[in-house]
Amino acid sequence: MEPVNVAVIYYSTSGNVHALARAVVEGARKAGAHVRLRKVAETAPAEVVDAHPAWARHHRDTAEVAEAGHGDLEWADAVLFGTPTRFGNPAAQLRQFIDTTGPLWFAGKLADKVYSSFTASNTAHGGQESTLLALGNTFYHWGGVIVPPGYTDPVQFTSGNPYGTSAVVGDAEPGEVSLAAARHQARRVVEVTAALKAGRAA
Numbered sequence: 734m735e736p737v738n739v740a741v742i743y744y745s746t747s748g749n750v751h752a753l754a755r756a757v758v759e760g761a762r763k764a765g766a767h768v769r770l771r772k773v774a775e776t777a778p779a780e781v782v783d784a785h786p787a788w789a790r791h792h793r794d795t796a797e798v799a800e801a802g803h804g805d806l807e808w809a810d811a812v813l814f815g816t817p818t819r820f821g822n823p824a825a826q827l828r829q830f831i832d833t834t835g836p837l838w839f840a841g842k843l844a845d846k847v848y849s850s851f852t853a854s855n856t857a858h859g860g861q862e863s864t865l866l867a868l869g870n871t872f873y874h875w876g877g878v879i880v881p882p883g884y885t886d887p888v889q890f891t892s893g894n895p896y897g898t899s900a901v902v903g904d905a906e907p908g909e910v911s912l913a914a915a916r917h918q919a920r921r922v923v924e925v926t927a928a929l930k931a932g933r934a935a
C-alpha cells in the first residue's frame with residue numbers, strides 16, 4: 734500500500750510550536766509516513782515582528798521552511814495543525830490560512846481526511862483545550878476524522894492532555910514529555926490513517 738501522506742501545518746511566533754511540529758514530523762516519519770512540514774504565512778507587519786527580538790529571530794531561523802498551500806492539504810491523507818494558544822484560541826495567522834480553504838471545502842476535498850492538533854501556552858490553565866477544541870470546530874465542518882491522542886500511551890498520563898499535545902512553556906522550551914507526546918500523537922495519527930486508507934482500498 735502507498736505510505737500515508739502527512740502534512741504538519743503550524744504557526745509559531747517564538748519557536749515553541751515549531752519545536753513541537755518537528756517532534757510531530759519525527760514521530761510521523763518513524764511510523765512510515767511521507768511528511769511535509771509547512772508553516773503558515775506571517776500576517777503581522779514586518780515592523781511589528783522586528784520590534785520583538787525572539788519573534789524576529791524565529792522568523793529568520795525558519796525562513797527555509799516552506800509555506801503551507803492548498804496543494805499540501807489536497808496531498809495529505811492526514812493533517813496535524815499546530816498553533817500557540819492566543820487568549821484561549823488558535824493564532825490569527827493559522828486561522829487566516831484556514832479561512833482561505835473555502836474552495837477546497839466546497840469541492841469536498843477536505844472531507845474524510847484525518848485531523849489532529851497541538852498547541853503551546855505559557856500557563857497550565859491558559860486555554861490549551863479551548864484552543865484545540867476551537868480548531869476542532871473547523872474539522873467538523875470539513876467532514877474530517879478527528880484523531881486525538883486520548884490516553885493511548887503512558888506518556889499521556891504525564892503530559893496530561895487527551896485533546897492534543899500541549900506544552901506549557903513559560904520561559905522554557907517544550908520539554909521531553911511534550912516532545913514524546915507529540916511523537917506519540919503523530920504515530921497514532923499515522924496508524925489510524927493507514928488503517929482507514931487500507932480499508933478504503935480493499
Ligand SMILES: Cc1cc2nc3c(=O)[nH]c(=O)nc-3n(C[C@H](O)[C@H](O)[C@H](O)COP(=O)(O)O)c2cc1C
Nearest residue numbers: 745746747748749750817819820821854855856859
Ligand atoms: C497575543 C498573545 C496571547 C496569548 N494568550 C495566551 C493564553 O491565552 N494563555 C497562555 O497560557 N498563553 C498565552 N500566550 C502565550 C503563548 O501561548 C506562548 O508563549 C506560546 O508558547 C507561544 O508559542 P510560540 O513560541 O510557538 O509562538 C499568548 C501570547 C500572545 C502573544
